Amino acid sequence: MRLLLAEDEKALSKAMATILERNKYSVDVACDGQEALEYLEAGNYDGVILDIMMPKVDGITVLRTIRKKGNLIPVLLLTAKSEVDDKVLGLDAGANDYLTKPFHSRELLARIRAMTRTRTAQADSRLKMGNVTLDRATYELSTPTGSYRLANKEFQMMEMLMSNPKNPISSERFMEKIWGYDSEAEINVVWVYISYLRKKLSVLHANIQIKAQRNAGYTLEEMA
Incomplete structure:
Protein backbone atom coordinates (compact mmCIF):
# COMPACT_ATOMS: atom_id res chain seq x y z
CA MET A 1 0.00 0.00 0.00
CA ALA A 123 -10.00 -2.66 -4.77
CA ASP A 124 -9.10 -5.89 -6.52
CA SER A 125 -6.22 -7.23 -4.47
CA ARG A 126 -4.85 -9.27 -7.37
CA LEU A 127 -3.33 -8.28 -10.69
CA LYS A 128 -3.26 -10.89 -13.44
CA MET A 129 -1.45 -11.13 -16.77
CA GLY A 130 -0.89 -14.30 -18.73
CA ASN A 131 -0.39 -17.14 -16.24
CA VAL A 132 1.00 -14.75 -13.60
CA THR A 133 -0.82 -13.36 -10.56
CA LEU A 134 0.45 -10.63 -8.24
CA ASP A 135 -1.32 -10.50 -4.89
CA ARG A 136 -1.22 -6.93 -3.54
CA ALA A 137 -2.15 -8.06 -0.04
CA THR A 138 0.61 -10.65 0.39
CA TYR A 139 3.24 -9.43 -2.14
CA GLU A 140 3.08 -12.92 -3.66
CA LEU A 141 4.02 -13.44 -7.32
CA SER A 142 2.68 -16.76 -8.54
CA THR A 143 1.98 -19.02 -11.51
CA PRO A 144 0.46 -22.54 -11.55
CA THR A 145 3.97 -23.92 -10.97
CA GLY A 146 4.86 -22.00 -7.78
CA SER A 147 5.20 -18.64 -6.06
CA TYR A 148 7.60 -16.08 -4.57
CA ARG A 149 6.97 -13.49 -1.88
CA LEU A 150 8.55 -10.37 -3.34
CA ALA A 151 10.65 -7.87 -1.44
CA ASN A 152 9.08 -4.42 -1.11
CA LYS A 153 10.79 -2.73 -4.07
CA GLU A 154 10.45 -5.84 -6.27
CA PHE A 155 6.73 -5.80 -5.54
CA GLN A 156 6.38 -2.10 -6.35
CA MET A 157 8.17 -2.51 -9.67
CA MET A 158 6.10 -5.55 -10.62
CA GLU A 159 2.91 -3.75 -9.63
CA MET A 160 3.82 -0.80 -11.85
CA LEU A 161 4.58 -3.12 -14.77
CA MET A 162 1.41 -5.20 -14.38
CA SER A 163 -0.75 -2.11 -13.94
CA ASN A 164 0.60 -0.63 -17.19
CA PRO A 165 0.96 -3.56 -19.61
CA LYS A 166 2.75 -2.70 -22.86
CA ASN A 167 3.31 0.89 -21.68
CA PRO A 168 7.03 1.63 -21.32
CA ILE A 169 8.19 2.68 -17.86
CA SER A 170 11.55 4.44 -17.83
CA SER A 171 14.30 3.84 -15.29
CA GLU A 172 13.85 7.45 -14.21
CA ARG A 173 10.15 6.82 -13.55
CA PHE A 174 10.95 3.77 -11.42
CA MET A 175 13.50 5.81 -9.48
CA GLU A 176 11.05 8.65 -8.90
CA LYS A 177 8.11 6.50 -7.81
CA ILE A 178 9.92 3.83 -5.78
CA TRP A 179 13.20 5.24 -4.51
CA GLY A 180 12.04 8.87 -4.34
CA TYR A 181 13.45 12.20 -5.44
CA ASP A 182 15.96 12.38 -2.59
CA SER A 183 17.38 8.87 -2.92
CA GLU A 184 21.14 8.49 -3.13
CA ALA A 185 20.76 5.22 -5.06
CA GLU A 186 22.29 5.06 -8.54
CA ILE A 187 19.95 4.55 -11.49
CA ASN A 188 21.53 1.17 -12.31
CA VAL A 189 19.74 -0.20 -9.21
CA VAL A 190 16.65 -0.36 -11.47
CA TRP A 191 18.42 -2.81 -13.78
CA VAL A 192 19.44 -4.92 -10.78
CA TYR A 193 15.82 -5.24 -9.62
CA ILE A 194 14.61 -5.90 -13.17
CA SER A 195 17.15 -8.74 -13.27
CA TYR A 196 15.76 -10.15 -9.98
CA LEU A 197 12.22 -10.10 -11.37
CA ARG A 198 13.23 -11.69 -14.67
CA LYS A 199 14.89 -14.57 -12.84
CA LYS A 200 11.82 -15.14 -10.67
CA LEU A 201 9.51 -15.10 -13.72
CA SER A 202 11.79 -17.60 -15.45
CA VAL A 203 11.83 -19.98 -12.48
CA LEU A 204 8.03 -19.75 -12.26
CA HIS A 205 7.73 -20.59 -15.98
CA ALA A 206 5.79 -17.38 -16.58
CA ASN A 207 4.44 -16.75 -20.05
CA ILE A 208 5.06 -13.03 -19.70
CA GLN A 209 8.42 -11.26 -19.83
CA ILE A 210 9.99 -7.91 -19.06
CA LYS A 211 11.32 -6.33 -22.23
CA ALA A 212 13.65 -3.35 -22.52
CA GLN A 213 12.85 -0.79 -25.20
CA ARG A 214 15.76 1.41 -26.17
CA ASN A 215 15.34 5.02 -25.02
CA ALA A 216 11.83 4.20 -23.75
CA GLY A 217 11.96 1.90 -20.74
CA TYR A 218 10.63 -1.48 -19.67
CA THR A 219 7.39 -3.18 -20.64
CA LEU A 220 5.64 -6.34 -19.56
CA GLU A 221 4.45 -8.44 -22.50
CA GLU A 222 3.02 -11.89 -23.11
CA MET A 223 5.26 -14.30 -24.95
CA ALA A 224 4.29 -15.29 -28.46
Missing part, protein backbone atom coordinates in the same frame (compact mmCIF):
# COMPACT_ATOMS: atom_id res chain seq x y z
CA ARG A 2 1.41 3.37 -1.03
CA LEU A 3 1.09 6.42 1.21
CA LEU A 4 2.08 10.04 0.81
CA LEU A 5 3.38 11.68 3.98
CA ALA A 6 3.35 15.49 3.89
CA GLU A 7 5.11 16.80 7.01
CA ASP A 8 7.60 19.69 7.22
CA GLU A 9 9.15 18.73 10.58
CA LYS A 10 12.09 16.67 9.33
CA ALA A 11 12.70 14.64 12.49
CA LEU A 12 9.03 13.71 12.82
CA SER A 13 8.74 12.99 9.10
CA LYS A 14 11.74 10.65 9.17
CA ALA A 15 10.45 8.85 12.27
CA MET A 16 6.97 8.40 10.78
CA ALA A 17 8.34 7.16 7.46
CA THR A 18 10.45 4.58 9.30
CA ILE A 19 7.45 3.35 11.31
CA LEU A 20 5.30 3.07 8.19
CA GLU A 21 7.95 1.25 6.16
CA ARG A 22 8.51 -1.23 8.99
CA ASN A 23 4.78 -1.95 8.80
CA LYS A 24 4.98 -2.76 5.07
CA TYR A 25 3.79 0.57 3.71
CA SER A 26 5.53 2.22 0.78
CA VAL A 27 6.01 5.91 1.61
CA ASP A 28 6.79 9.04 -0.39
CA VAL A 29 7.64 12.11 1.70
CA ALA A 30 6.77 15.72 0.85
CA CYS A 31 8.15 18.56 2.98
CA ASP A 32 5.66 21.27 1.99
CA GLY A 33 2.15 21.62 0.60
CA GLN A 34 3.23 22.47 -2.94
CA GLU A 35 5.37 19.35 -3.14
CA ALA A 36 2.47 17.30 -1.78
CA LEU A 37 0.22 18.55 -4.59
CA GLU A 38 2.90 17.67 -7.15
CA TYR A 39 3.23 14.14 -5.77
CA LEU A 40 -0.54 13.69 -5.79
CA GLU A 41 -0.75 14.92 -9.36
CA ALA A 42 1.94 12.52 -10.55
CA GLY A 43 1.28 9.34 -8.57
CA ASN A 44 -1.31 6.87 -7.40
CA TYR A 45 -1.60 6.59 -3.63
CA ASP A 46 -3.84 4.63 -1.28
CA GLY A 47 -3.84 7.32 1.39
CA VAL A 48 -2.36 10.66 2.49
CA ILE A 49 -1.07 11.78 5.88
CA LEU A 50 -1.25 15.54 5.72
CA ASP A 51 0.09 18.05 8.23
CA ILE A 52 -2.06 21.19 8.44
CA MET A 53 0.71 23.70 9.19
CA MET A 54 3.09 23.50 6.22
CA PRO A 55 5.08 26.07 4.23
CA LYS A 56 4.13 27.26 0.72
CA VAL A 57 0.66 25.66 0.80
CA ASP A 58 -1.06 24.66 4.04
CA GLY A 59 -2.65 21.26 4.52
CA ILE A 60 -6.26 22.49 4.44
CA THR A 61 -5.64 24.16 1.07
CA VAL A 62 -4.02 20.98 -0.26
CA LEU A 63 -7.04 19.00 0.89
CA ARG A 64 -9.55 21.41 -0.63
CA THR A 65 -7.59 21.46 -3.90
CA ILE A 66 -7.59 17.70 -4.40
CA ARG A 67 -11.23 17.37 -3.34
CA LYS A 68 -12.21 20.09 -5.82
CA LYS A 69 -10.56 17.97 -8.54
CA GLY A 70 -12.65 14.97 -7.50
CA ASN A 71 -9.82 13.07 -5.81
CA LEU A 72 -11.43 10.96 -3.08
CA ILE A 73 -8.21 9.50 -1.68
CA PRO A 74 -8.39 8.89 2.12
CA VAL A 75 -6.74 11.74 4.04
CA LEU A 76 -5.55 11.78 7.65
CA LEU A 77 -4.83 15.29 8.94
CA LEU A 78 -2.07 15.98 11.47
CA THR A 79 -1.83 19.08 13.61
CA ALA A 80 -0.35 20.33 16.84
CA LYS A 81 -3.66 22.08 17.55
CA SER A 82 -6.40 20.36 19.50
CA GLU A 83 -9.20 22.90 19.34
CA VAL A 84 -12.59 21.65 18.16
CA ASP A 85 -12.82 24.39 15.50
CA ASP A 86 -9.64 23.13 13.79
CA LYS A 87 -10.97 19.58 13.73
CA VAL A 88 -14.28 20.73 12.29
CA LEU A 89 -12.49 22.82 9.64
CA GLY A 90 -10.42 19.83 8.51
CA LEU A 91 -13.31 17.40 8.44
CA ASP A 92 -15.54 19.88 6.59
CA ALA A 93 -12.76 20.32 4.01
CA GLY A 94 -12.97 16.60 3.25
CA ALA A 95 -10.60 14.85 5.66
CA ASN A 96 -11.40 11.26 6.60
CA ASP A 97 -9.82 11.50 10.04
CA TYR A 98 -7.85 13.76 12.32
CA LEU A 99 -4.86 13.09 14.62
CA THR A 100 -3.44 15.58 17.11
CA LYS A 101 0.28 15.70 17.90
CA PRO A 102 1.85 14.18 19.87
CA PHE A 103 0.45 10.74 19.10
CA HIS A 104 1.43 7.12 19.65
CA SER A 105 2.63 5.11 16.65
CA ARG A 106 -0.01 2.44 17.32
CA GLU A 107 -2.79 5.02 17.06
CA LEU A 108 -1.32 6.37 13.82
CA LEU A 109 -1.24 2.87 12.30
CA ALA A 110 -4.76 2.08 13.54
CA ARG A 111 -6.17 5.25 12.00
CA ILE A 112 -4.43 4.55 8.69
CA ARG A 113 -5.85 1.03 8.64
CA ALA A 114 -9.32 2.36 9.43
CA MET A 115 -9.37 5.06 6.78
CA THR A 116 -8.01 2.80 4.03
CA ARG A 117 -10.06 -0.28 4.94
CA THR A 118 -13.01 0.48 2.68
CA ARG A 119 -10.78 1.46 -0.20
CA THR A 120 -8.73 -1.72 0.20
CA ALA A 121 -11.81 -3.90 0.38
CA GLN A 122 -13.20 -2.35 -2.78
Whole structure:
Protein backbone atom coordinates (compact mmCIF):
# COMPACT_ATOMS: atom_id res chain seq x y z
CA MET A 1 0.00 0.00 0.00
CA ARG A 2 1.41 3.37 -1.03
CA LEU A 3 1.09 6.42 1.21
CA LEU A 4 2.08 10.04 0.81
CA LEU A 5 3.38 11.68 3.98
CA ALA A 6 3.35 15.49 3.89
CA GLU A 7 5.11 16.80 7.01
CA ASP A 8 7.60 19.69 7.22
CA GLU A 9 9.15 18.73 10.58
CA LYS A 10 12.09 16.67 9.33
CA ALA A 11 12.70 14.64 12.49
CA LEU A 12 9.03 13.71 12.82
CA SER A 13 8.74 12.99 9.10
CA LYS A 14 11.74 10.65 9.17
CA ALA A 15 10.45 8.85 12.27
CA MET A 16 6.97 8.40 10.78
CA ALA A 17 8.34 7.16 7.46
CA THR A 18 10.45 4.58 9.30
CA ILE A 19 7.45 3.35 11.31
CA LEU A 20 5.30 3.07 8.19
CA GLU A 21 7.95 1.25 6.16
CA ARG A 22 8.51 -1.23 8.99
CA ASN A 23 4.78 -1.95 8.80
CA LYS A 24 4.98 -2.76 5.07
CA TYR A 25 3.79 0.57 3.71
CA SER A 26 5.53 2.22 0.78
CA VAL A 27 6.01 5.91 1.61
CA ASP A 28 6.79 9.04 -0.39
CA VAL A 29 7.64 12.11 1.70
CA ALA A 30 6.77 15.72 0.85
CA CYS A 31 8.15 18.56 2.98
CA ASP A 32 5.66 21.27 1.99
CA GLY A 33 2.15 21.62 0.60
CA GLN A 34 3.23 22.47 -2.94
CA GLU A 35 5.37 19.35 -3.14
CA ALA A 36 2.47 17.30 -1.78
CA LEU A 37 0.22 18.55 -4.59
CA GLU A 38 2.90 17.67 -7.15
CA TYR A 39 3.23 14.14 -5.77
CA LEU A 40 -0.54 13.69 -5.79
CA GLU A 41 -0.75 14.92 -9.36
CA ALA A 42 1.94 12.52 -10.55
CA GLY A 43 1.28 9.34 -8.57
CA ASN A 44 -1.31 6.87 -7.40
CA TYR A 45 -1.60 6.59 -3.63
CA ASP A 46 -3.84 4.63 -1.28
CA GLY A 47 -3.84 7.32 1.39
CA VAL A 48 -2.36 10.66 2.49
CA ILE A 49 -1.07 11.78 5.88
CA LEU A 50 -1.25 15.54 5.72
CA ASP A 51 0.09 18.05 8.23
CA ILE A 52 -2.06 21.19 8.44
CA MET A 53 0.71 23.70 9.19
CA MET A 54 3.09 23.50 6.22
CA PRO A 55 5.08 26.07 4.23
CA LYS A 56 4.13 27.26 0.72
CA VAL A 57 0.66 25.66 0.80
CA ASP A 58 -1.06 24.66 4.04
CA GLY A 59 -2.65 21.26 4.52
CA ILE A 60 -6.26 22.49 4.44
CA THR A 61 -5.64 24.16 1.07
CA VAL A 62 -4.02 20.98 -0.26
CA LEU A 63 -7.04 19.00 0.89
CA ARG A 64 -9.55 21.41 -0.63
CA THR A 65 -7.59 21.46 -3.90
CA ILE A 66 -7.59 17.70 -4.40
CA ARG A 67 -11.23 17.37 -3.34
CA LYS A 68 -12.21 20.09 -5.82
CA LYS A 69 -10.56 17.97 -8.54
CA GLY A 70 -12.65 14.97 -7.50
CA ASN A 71 -9.82 13.07 -5.81
CA LEU A 72 -11.43 10.96 -3.08
CA ILE A 73 -8.21 9.50 -1.68
CA PRO A 74 -8.39 8.89 2.12
CA VAL A 75 -6.74 11.74 4.04
CA LEU A 76 -5.55 11.78 7.65
CA LEU A 77 -4.83 15.29 8.94
CA LEU A 78 -2.07 15.98 11.47
CA THR A 79 -1.83 19.08 13.61
CA ALA A 80 -0.35 20.33 16.84
CA LYS A 81 -3.66 22.08 17.55
CA SER A 82 -6.40 20.36 19.50
CA GLU A 83 -9.20 22.90 19.34
CA VAL A 84 -12.59 21.65 18.16
CA ASP A 85 -12.82 24.39 15.50
CA ASP A 86 -9.64 23.13 13.79
CA LYS A 87 -10.97 19.58 13.73
CA VAL A 88 -14.28 20.73 12.29
CA LEU A 89 -12.49 22.82 9.64
CA GLY A 90 -10.42 19.83 8.51
CA LEU A 91 -13.31 17.40 8.44
CA ASP A 92 -15.54 19.88 6.59
CA ALA A 93 -12.76 20.32 4.01
CA GLY A 94 -12.97 16.60 3.25
CA ALA A 95 -10.60 14.85 5.66
CA ASN A 96 -11.40 11.26 6.60
CA ASP A 97 -9.82 11.50 10.04
CA TYR A 98 -7.85 13.76 12.32
CA LEU A 99 -4.86 13.09 14.62
CA THR A 100 -3.44 15.58 17.11
CA LYS A 101 0.28 15.70 17.90
CA PRO A 102 1.85 14.18 19.87
CA PHE A 103 0.45 10.74 19.10
CA HIS A 104 1.43 7.12 19.65
CA SER A 105 2.63 5.11 16.65
CA ARG A 106 -0.01 2.44 17.32
CA GLU A 107 -2.79 5.02 17.06
CA LEU A 108 -1.32 6.37 13.82
CA LEU A 109 -1.24 2.87 12.30
CA ALA A 110 -4.76 2.08 13.54
CA ARG A 111 -6.17 5.25 12.00
CA ILE A 112 -4.43 4.55 8.69
CA ARG A 113 -5.85 1.03 8.64
CA ALA A 114 -9.32 2.36 9.43
CA MET A 115 -9.37 5.06 6.78
CA THR A 116 -8.01 2.80 4.03
CA ARG A 117 -10.06 -0.28 4.94
CA THR A 118 -13.01 0.48 2.68
CA ARG A 119 -10.78 1.46 -0.20
CA THR A 120 -8.73 -1.72 0.20
CA ALA A 121 -11.81 -3.90 0.38
CA GLN A 122 -13.20 -2.35 -2.78
CA ALA A 123 -10.00 -2.66 -4.77
CA ASP A 124 -9.10 -5.89 -6.52
CA SER A 125 -6.22 -7.23 -4.47
CA ARG A 126 -4.85 -9.27 -7.37
CA LEU A 127 -3.33 -8.28 -10.69
CA LYS A 128 -3.26 -10.89 -13.44
CA MET A 129 -1.45 -11.13 -16.77
CA GLY A 130 -0.89 -14.30 -18.73
CA ASN A 131 -0.39 -17.14 -16.24
CA VAL A 132 1.00 -14.75 -13.60
CA THR A 133 -0.82 -13.36 -10.56
CA LEU A 134 0.45 -10.63 -8.24
CA ASP A 135 -1.32 -10.50 -4.89
CA ARG A 136 -1.22 -6.93 -3.54
CA ALA A 137 -2.15 -8.06 -0.04
CA THR A 138 0.61 -10.65 0.39
CA TYR A 139 3.24 -9.43 -2.14
CA GLU A 140 3.08 -12.92 -3.66
CA LEU A 141 4.02 -13.44 -7.32
CA SER A 142 2.68 -16.76 -8.54
CA THR A 143 1.98 -19.02 -11.51
CA PRO A 144 0.46 -22.54 -11.55
CA THR A 145 3.97 -23.92 -10.97
CA GLY A 146 4.86 -22.00 -7.78
CA SER A 147 5.20 -18.64 -6.06
CA TYR A 148 7.60 -16.08 -4.57
CA ARG A 149 6.97 -13.49 -1.88
CA LEU A 150 8.55 -10.37 -3.34
CA ALA A 151 10.65 -7.87 -1.44
CA ASN A 152 9.08 -4.42 -1.11
CA LYS A 153 10.79 -2.73 -4.07
CA GLU A 154 10.45 -5.84 -6.27
CA PHE A 155 6.73 -5.80 -5.54
CA GLN A 156 6.38 -2.10 -6.35
CA MET A 157 8.17 -2.51 -9.67
CA MET A 158 6.10 -5.55 -10.62
CA GLU A 159 2.91 -3.75 -9.63
CA MET A 160 3.82 -0.80 -11.85
CA LEU A 161 4.58 -3.12 -14.77
CA MET A 162 1.41 -5.20 -14.38
CA SER A 163 -0.75 -2.11 -13.94
CA ASN A 164 0.60 -0.63 -17.19
CA PRO A 165 0.96 -3.56 -19.61
CA LYS A 166 2.75 -2.70 -22.86
CA ASN A 167 3.31 0.89 -21.68
CA PRO A 168 7.03 1.63 -21.32
CA ILE A 169 8.19 2.68 -17.86
CA SER A 170 11.55 4.44 -17.83
CA SER A 171 14.30 3.84 -15.29
CA GLU A 172 13.85 7.45 -14.21
CA ARG A 173 10.15 6.82 -13.55
CA PHE A 174 10.95 3.77 -11.42
CA MET A 175 13.50 5.81 -9.48
CA GLU A 176 11.05 8.65 -8.90
CA LYS A 177 8.11 6.50 -7.81
CA ILE A 178 9.92 3.83 -5.78
CA TRP A 179 13.20 5.24 -4.51
CA GLY A 180 12.04 8.87 -4.34
CA TYR A 181 13.45 12.20 -5.44
CA ASP A 182 15.96 12.38 -2.59
CA SER A 183 17.38 8.87 -2.92
CA GLU A 184 21.14 8.49 -3.13
CA ALA A 185 20.76 5.22 -5.06
CA GLU A 186 22.29 5.06 -8.54
CA ILE A 187 19.95 4.55 -11.49
CA ASN A 188 21.53 1.17 -12.31
CA VAL A 189 19.74 -0.20 -9.21
CA VAL A 190 16.65 -0.36 -11.47
CA TRP A 191 18.42 -2.81 -13.78
CA VAL A 192 19.44 -4.92 -10.78
CA TYR A 193 15.82 -5.24 -9.62
CA ILE A 194 14.61 -5.90 -13.17
CA SER A 195 17.15 -8.74 -13.27
CA TYR A 196 15.76 -10.15 -9.98
CA LEU A 197 12.22 -10.10 -11.37
CA ARG A 198 13.23 -11.69 -14.67
CA LYS A 199 14.89 -14.57 -12.84
CA LYS A 200 11.82 -15.14 -10.67
CA LEU A 201 9.51 -15.10 -13.72
CA SER A 202 11.79 -17.60 -15.45
CA VAL A 203 11.83 -19.98 -12.48
CA LEU A 204 8.03 -19.75 -12.26
CA HIS A 205 7.73 -20.59 -15.98
CA ALA A 206 5.79 -17.38 -16.58
CA ASN A 207 4.44 -16.75 -20.05
CA ILE A 208 5.06 -13.03 -19.70
CA GLN A 209 8.42 -11.26 -19.83
CA ILE A 210 9.99 -7.91 -19.06
CA LYS A 211 11.32 -6.33 -22.23
CA ALA A 212 13.65 -3.35 -22.52
CA GLN A 213 12.85 -0.79 -25.20
CA ARG A 214 15.76 1.41 -26.17
CA ASN A 215 15.34 5.02 -25.02
CA ALA A 216 11.83 4.20 -23.75
CA GLY A 217 11.96 1.90 -20.74
CA TYR A 218 10.63 -1.48 -19.67
CA THR A 219 7.39 -3.18 -20.64
CA LEU A 220 5.64 -6.34 -19.56
CA GLU A 221 4.45 -8.44 -22.50
CA GLU A 222 3.02 -11.89 -23.11
CA MET A 223 5.26 -14.30 -24.95
CA ALA A 224 4.29 -15.29 -28.46
